[in-house]
Amino acid sequence: MSTESSTPSNFIRQIIESDLASGKHSAVHTRFPPEPNGYLHIGHAKSIVLNFGIAEDYHGQCNLRFDDTNPHKENVEFVEAIKHDVQWLGYQWSELHFASDYFEQLYRFAEELIGKGKAFVCELNAEQMREYRGNLTEPGRNSPYRDRSVEENLDLFRRMRAGEFEDGSKVLRARIDMAAPNLNLRDPVLYRIRHGVVHHQTGAEWCLYPMYDYTHPISDALEGITHSLCTLEFEDHRPLYDWVLDNITIPCHPRQIEFARLNLEYTVVSKRKLTQLVDEGHVEGWDDPRMPTIAGLRRRGYTPAAIRDFCGRIGVTKSDSTTEMSLLETCVREDLDASAPRRMAVLNPLKVVITNYPEGQVEELQGPNHPKDEGMGTRTLKLTREIYIDKADFREEANKKYKRLVSGGEVRLRNAYTIIANEVIKDEAGEIIELRCTYDPATLGVNPEGRKVRGVIHWVSASECIHAEVRLYDRLFTVPSPDADKERDFLSFINPDSLLTLTQAVLEPALADAEPGQPFQFEREGYFCRDEVASTAERPVFNRIVTLRDSWAKVETK
Ligand code: ATP
Numbered sequence: 001m002s003t004e005s006s007t008p009s010n011f012i013r014q015i016i017e018s019d020l021a022s023g024k025h026s027a028v029h030t031r032f033p034p035e036p037n038g039y040l041h042i043g044h045a046k047s048i049v050l051n052f053g054i055a056e057d058y059h060g061q062c063n064l065r066f067d068d069t070n071p072h073k074e075n076v077e078f079v080e081a082i083k084h085d086v087q088w089l090g091y092q093w094s095e096l097h098f099a100s101d102y103f104e105q106l107y108r109f110a111e112e113l114i115g116k117g118k119a120f121v122c123e124l125n126a127e128q129m130r131e132y133r134g135n136l137t138e139p140g141r142n143s144p145y146r147d148r149s150v151e152e153n154l155d156l157f158r159r160m161r162a163g164e165f166e167d168g169s170k171v172l173r174a175r176i177d178m179a180a181p182n183l184n185l186r187d188p189v190l191y192r193i194r195h196g197v198v199h200h201q202t203g204a205e206w207c208l209y210p211m212y213d214y215t216h217p218i219s220d221a222l223e224g225i226t227h228s229l230c231t232l233e234f235e236d237h238r239p240l241y242d243w244v245l246d247n248i249t250i251p252c253h254p255r256q257i258e259f260a261r262l263n264l265e266y267t268v269v270s271k272r273k274l275t276q277l278v279d280e281g282h283v284e285g286w287d288d289p290r291m292p293t294i295a296g297l298r299r300r301g302y303t304p305a306a307i308r309d310f311c312g313r314i315g316v317t318k319s320d321s322t323t324e325m326s327l328l329e330t331c332v333r334e335d336l337d338a339s340a341p342r343r344m345a346v347l348n349p350l351k352v353v354i355t356n357y358p359e360g361q362v363e364e365l366q367g368p369n370h371p372k373d374e375g376m377g378t379r380t381l382k383l384t385r386e387i388y389i390d391k392a393d394f395r396e397e398a399n400k401k402y403k404r405l406v407s408g409g410e411v412r413l414r415n416a417y418t419i420i421a422n423e424v425i426k427d428e429a430g431e432i433i434e435l436r437c438t439y440d441p442a443t444l445g446v447n448p449e450g451r452k453v454r455g456v457i458h459w460v461s462a463s464e465c466i467h468a469e470v471r472l473y474d475r476l477f478t479v480p481s482p483d484a485d486k487e488r489d490f491l492s493f494i495n496p497d498s499l500l501t502l503t504q505a506v507l508e509p510a511l512a513d514a515e516p517g518q519p520f521q522f523e524r525e526g527y528f529c530r531d532e533v534a535s536t537a538e539r540p541v542f543n544r545i546v547t548l549r550d551s552w553a554k555v556e557t558k
Pocket residue numbers: 032033034035036042043044046047067229230231260261262263269270271272
């Protein structure tokens with residue numbers, strides 16, 4: 001595996017090291033437990049890197065377990081997408097499980113709880129249950145069904161399984177303490193009835209479904225998980241996690257440890273909200289390159305190494321915080337700066353005719369694939385009499401700070417000759433539509449004598465080029481925390497300009513072989529890759545992965 005193990009330590013790793021040192025455990029066993037009700041996002045990557053990274057570094061194991069107890073929201077598409085994303089991030093699970101594999105065992109443990117007087121069948125409806133529950137300042141009241149006999153409870157529970165009762169008419173509840181200060185311990189629901197749903201794994205076999213808080217500790221214990229890592233919102237559920245395992249006959253008792261979830265600026269990392277973006281058509285789909293999903297980041301051109309690096313740099317703590325988007329961008333920029341071959345692409349083309357260049361000539365020039373890595377070799381560029389440069393690279397007049405082409409000035413065409421702009425051709429509206437230049441044949445790889453060249457600009461041959469669409473992405477939301485506003489719906493903060501489509505772009509011929517997702521640096525423009533979904537054989541589409549510099553700082557230095 002290519003994942004590096006230079007991960008900095010954190011409080012969870014310290015606990016694990018001390019458990020291994022004391023002999024409490026001889027090997028570590030973790031798990032990543034997604035619910036297959038959506039695609040994985042960058043927050044899940046944090047959990048994946050943590051769980052799989054620990055298993056890898058301490059020579060232990062990590063399972064992938066689907067927490068599939070809400071069949072009406074889950075499906076096989078999500079199961080397959082999650083498996084693909086975990087593997088793409090560079091990890092391979094030791095064992096693959098579904099919580100639904102344990103439905104029969106879970107049911108038997110529930111009978112054990114009933115037999116011990118630790119669970120009962122309750123007939124309060126949802127509203128009554130809320131009312132009986134009390135609140136943070138007042139204790140709850142016992143359900144009138146709380147003192148049913150074991151026999152009656154067992155009989156009712158078996159008939160619940162057999163399908164005799166309607167949805168919502170009965171639930172199985174733990175019998176703990178209605179006065180517990182922790183509301184999660186006030187006789188929580190363990191099982192509910194759901195008829196008519198076809199579970200993606202168990203089909204129509206069950207109409208009785210266990211709750212997450214009951215299923216999770218038992219699934220962990222059945223798999224021999226040593227450290228069950230979850231996000232902070234489960235801290236209050238830990239006493240219930242422990243209660244379940246303490247009250248059934250099971251040899252293993254994993255330790256639940258909570259850590260802060262990842263929040264990322266200018267986006268949302270909640271499956272519910274991401275589902276809403278997809279279902280309501282605010283984005284193209286789960287893999288829209290603006291989405292913070294693993295699928296979106298992959299399509300955008302992010303590399304697994306950059307995402308793993310990001311997860312390492314944000315660290316693992318117990319305090320909630322929001323991470324800046326620029327950190328994620330820095331990680332991918334650093335990775336791609338070292339690895340992405342350089343290419344030339346003109347995004348907003350302006351035609352240039354080199355009037356002293358022979359008509360019909362196609363000159364093959366070599367351009368290095370990477371300025372700092374000769375080992376990456378060269379690619380062939382084709383120079384012709386008519387070329388394109390970017391509109392932003394020419395001004396009729398400009399001061400000395402403008403290191404590009406001006407009327408009468410001279411610049412170098414990257415990897416080729418110098419040119420001087422002699423004549424500007426405009427249309428009726430006064431817009432520049434063509435430049436007439438001359439080149440100096442003596443300047444290939446050498447500076448002209450006695451003249452100063454302003455700068456270097458990129459170019460593409462007009463006849464030897466690929467026409468493409470280029471998509472530039474901006475943040476998906478206009479504010480750093482779109483879901484923190486209590487008054488306004490997060491959707492009202494969607495950035496209407498998060499996608500800028502350039503339809504006239506031209507690319508150098510070497511980009512004809514670009515594989516979908518393979519990253520390139522378009523010199524002076526940023527990092528780009530061919531879009532897997534939108535490209536056609538005739539017309540490729542390229543996504544901008546990230547700009548060359550931190551665009552969030554809003555400094556125009558180009
Ligand atoms: P969401 O709130 O997006 O629906 P979830 O917690 O319901 O997330 P699960 O599929 O249950 O999604 O999550 C699988 C694992 O990933 C859990 O252990 C969960 O704690 C962890 N996880 C989810 N979101 C984040 C996040 N933003 N940061 C870190 N870990 C996360």
